Amino acid sequence: MNKYKELNPSLRTIMTPGPVEVDPRVLRAMSFPILGQFDPEFTMLMNETMEMLRDVFQTSNEWSFPVDGTSRSGIEAVLVSIIQPGDKVLVPIFGRFGHLLVEIAQRSGAEVVFMETEWGSVFDPQIVIEAIHTHKPDIVALVHGETSTGQMQPLAEIGKMCRQLDILFVVDAVATIGGVPVKTDAWHIDAVIGGTQKCISVPSGMAPITYNQRIETKLRSRKQIERGLRDPASLDHEPSLVPVRSNYFDLSQIQDYWSSARLNHHTEATSMLYGLHEGLRILLQEGLEDRFARHELNEKALVQGIKAMGLSLYGDEDSKLPCVTCINIPAGMDGETVRNKLLQDFGIEIASSFGPLKGKIWRIGTMGYSCNRKNVLHVLGALEAVLIHEGHKLPAGEAVQAALSVYAESSKEEVSC
Amino acid sequence: MNKYKELNPSLRTIMTPGPVEVDPRVLRAMSFPILGQFDPEFTMLMNETMEMLRDVFQTSNEWSFPVDGTSRSGIEAVLVSIIQPGDKVLVPIFGRFGHLLVEIAQRSGAEVVFMETEWGSVFDPQIVIEAIHTHKPDIVALVHGETSTGQMQPLAEIGKMCRQLDILFVVDAVATIGGVPVKTDAWHIDAVIGGTQKCISVPSGMAPITYNQRIETKLRSRKQIERGLRDPASLDHEPSLVPVRSNYFDLSQIQDYWSSARLNHHTEATSMLYGLHEGLRILLQEGLEDRFARHELNEKALVQGIKAMGLSLYGDEDSKLPCVTCINIPAGMDGETVRNKLLQDFGIEIASSFGPLKGKIWRIGTMGYSCNRKNVLHVLGALEAVLIHEGHKLPAGEAVQAALSVYAESSKEEVSC
The missing domain is CATH 3.90.1150.10 (Aspartate Aminotransferase, domain 1)
Known part of the structure; x- marks a missing residue:
């Protein structure tokens, strides 16, 4: 059976806005034999990855971990986990990936209000702040770096206003994390989604995210232990809260998996985690x-x-x-x-x-x-x-x-x- | 900055029900430099992977590709893409992963009817068939190999009855694919989800799935082109159909990405695909x-x-x-x-x-x-x-x-x- 030839990819100079070339050290890490997901050596790597992500996201948030999927899986995990059907989400759009935020929020059951500025420019933060006052959303979701148009939105003033008004502020920093400052705490961002395959230069397949106590409070209010892991005596019990519309993206469950409780959810993608761990080491070594x-x-x-x-x-x-x-x-x-x-x-x-x-x-x-x-x-x-x-x-x-x-x-x- | 040590995982003998040891050939493939997602060399690898998956799933289905996420991401992609809120889903449960099917179907908006047999055994297919006649579900979802109890459910008779009654039959074959026969077509299964980190022995992080024309018809009826990729003149248009509740898991969009149209969706996880491609080559070489x-x-x-x-x-x-x-x-x-x-x-x-x-x-x-x-x-x-x-x-x-x-x-x- 030699119908399919052995892998033999050409060496490319990849100058797209992602995926980009991967450091040989990362590729080598991905070729190491795997560990089981609950092996103490592996859970130590998970913990170190969380620590390093905190530095990269410039945050003191407890929760900083990758979602197992490509970048948009991180966006969907954050949005579907915090949007209760009917929540109002404001999305200022200045390129394709703003539209993606609208699409994901709508599919998560949100009432989405969007505003659009001409592609090739960004919003004056005051315009967004005015829209916040007008629409009084529960959540503002915004792209930091729009790769479709090559534009970057200033976030600090918008974040400050969201915090003042107790609105959750979610930022897609897939294109900027690791290449451009993303100041999660200083800019008052409640949840940030990063990408691996751009400025972090790890292959696509994981989406590092971070979120703060304000998001966690919302998650806890919707928390459901997975069926089959619950106490058997209570199997027929259905919580009265509005559950998250996804199991795979339920951050309250994923968080339990990344916590010391290690409550089983998915099986962590070992080799991708090896790659991310090494990619973050390289990043922090450079500074x-x-x-x-x-x-x-x-x-x-x-x-x-x-x-x-x-x-x-x-x-x-x-x-x-x-x-x-x-x-x-x-x-x-x-x-x-x-x-x-x-x-x-x-x-x-x-x-x-x-x-x-x-x-x-x-x-x-x-x-x-x-x-x-x-x-x-x-x-x-x-x-x-x-x-x-x-x-x-x-x-x-x-x-x-x-x-x-x-x-x-x-x-x-x-x-x- | 040498706070975090270089990766140096111990060599383990992994005899769990997954993740298991990975063939060094697969690990080597994962260490190759990456290609861009639309590089003709890469799309050829995508096409070959689809072909090989058809052989492994024993199917002539056109659609056989991996979802970028761990095994349960494939389950959720299939269920959320075919369940319209209110659809009735019957889940016979004989272990933990049956409960997971219930959980995912419920979160996707289904009305779920479940039946449970004592853990450590499986269902007499006639019992399931009787329940099908009683409840008249739109979809039957069933686990093939329950790793939680080490039991395997016979599927052929149930599949035949579902086809006769025009019910969609979805099977979780995460634990069996590549180690035990999974006869997608012969058993009349409409959608099958496999796992990489078990009998296929590729690291966790992808979920190979296959589905037939019956599923595709349902997908097409719910199809929405992603916002930001649509014709700008029709940006405000919202389709009248009930859209899939997820963007990341919308198989009609993922299918367009895997088709010759190559409509952009996520960024395919390059190194995981290299690993899966090599893992499938090894599998088919063994036979x-x-x-x-x-x-x-x-x-x-x-x-x-x-x-x-x-x-x-x-x-x-x-x-x-x-x-x-x-x-x-x-x-x-x-x-x-x-x-x-x-x-x-x-x-x-x-x-x-x-x-x-x-x-x-x-x-x-x-x-x-x-x-x-x-x-x-x-x-x-x-x-x-x-x-x-x-x-x-x-x-x-x-x-x-x-x-x-x-x-x-x-x-x-x-x-x-």
Whole structure:
């Protein structure tokens, strides 16, 4: 039976807004033999992962753990666990992933009020605060970094107002966690969802989340011990509370599994946890501030290179997401032809976008392990070559030189410091 | 920052009913550099995985793919996608995981009718068929192999009757897939959920499922394109159908992602897919029949060894689940002390059980890569030694000899064939 060949994936330079390249140390960790889920060695790794996530989320929250699923599983776990049918949720939308928050909240039974600003920009926080006063929602759900448009929403003022008005504030930080500051406590965010496959640079398949006491109080009020784990004498007992509409995503049950009680729920995804544990170690060894500075520097080099090539950026530069750069596809150029050539000839992957932006922009990520000088220079040189090959006129050679100047300038600054 | 040590897991002999040991070839596959989710090399791996899953599920269904989450994520995806609030679901329960089906169906909005038989046995199919006639459910959901009690439910007659009456038949085959025959088409099962971390021996984190045209028809009737991917002109349009209560688990959307349309949903868990792809290759290289025979042989050796030690099996032997052996803990013996000694002194993990069986039985798995002669002999010798050490009287040395006799007998049969 040799119908299916052995795995033999090509080495790619992955410059999309995720998934991005994975540190070989993480891949090695994922290849280690597994432990049972209740093996003391394994539960110690679970506890260490919770500790490290607290640092990454910049929080003192007790609960910081991964949900076993891709990033949106974390979003759904948070929303379905706190939304009681009929709860009012306000979602300010500035890209595709705002729409996803609406969709998940609606499917969880919420009455959703949404507001939308033009894609390519973000909200003035005062506009959101006004909407909060008008609609008096139970929950505000907001995207931090919109990879679809390359924009980043300021959160601090909105968080402060939500706390004052006793509204729960939920933030999708899938694109920003580990690459851009996400200050859970300082910004008064009640629950934050991160992603692994972007700036943390662990393969997709887990969604790290954190939430505070305010969320936990809501969870406890809806708590149900799983059937089959309850005292058999009380099997027919049905609690009077409105139960969470999901078993898999019921954070009150998942929390019991991550607590010292270790109440069985799912079977923790061992190798993914190994990968996340190692990815977080690498992240904290680099240090949050150094890591954010590295993301800024490579973004700057990329942006200067793109501009030197004569291409224009999509979206408001004042609110640009540092780890995603959106580029207007030049008139008359087929975006997919360029992307295919980059992949086939240069082994580089960049992204297109969604919905109204499909075919209009390219998106280049500078995230996590992929966010380095070699990759930025390689993508600039290759993009220039493909554009010239496709008949686009541009000042040859300028892009890479512009990026090199940024790096040279930064080295001087470091020396003079 | 060296607060957290490098990963260095001990090598264990994992003889629980899952997760079990992983083939080094699978672990190696998981350590390969990742590809982007829409890279043609990656989508080819997705397609091959679907093909191989069809063989493992013994089906001609078009749809056979993994849900990105642990096993119960697959159960929830199937149930929440087909249950419209108010649908009647019949769940015959013969252990903990039957209760889980009830819990998930209820949380999905179903009116659940359940029946329970004594743990340690299964249902006479006629009893279930009578209940089907009485309750006229829309859906019957049933566990195939109950790891909590080590019992296996015959499914063929129940499936046939469901098909006749146009009832959807959903089976949880998490514990049996890849180790025991699961005949999706022959048994008229409309949707089957498998597990990776048991007889397929891939780490936990994916749930392979398959479903037929009957299920797909139901999915299509509830289909909603995700907000943010729809035509912007129709963004305010809300379909009149009852939408699936989950975005993450909406199989109509996940199916679009696995189809040639590749409509973006989640970001496929790359390294888990690498592992599953390799695990399925290994499984099909061994061949289903040879693999089932290997599971039977090692079960027989384990059972003969346990009996030779003077221990008794829990549950009805006629309906015993071949890949899980439940053993009554001898009177006066503390089950957890024995388990801890096995782990600490011999590096062997066996399991306890849940709810009413907690502290009453041990459970030993013979699943997938863990299901081999060396492991069976090791666990028998170690269990005997720990029991003697704890003061239990038993005929020393008999257990391993009984198992060796089973293996010797089987070699003779092979030679004479």
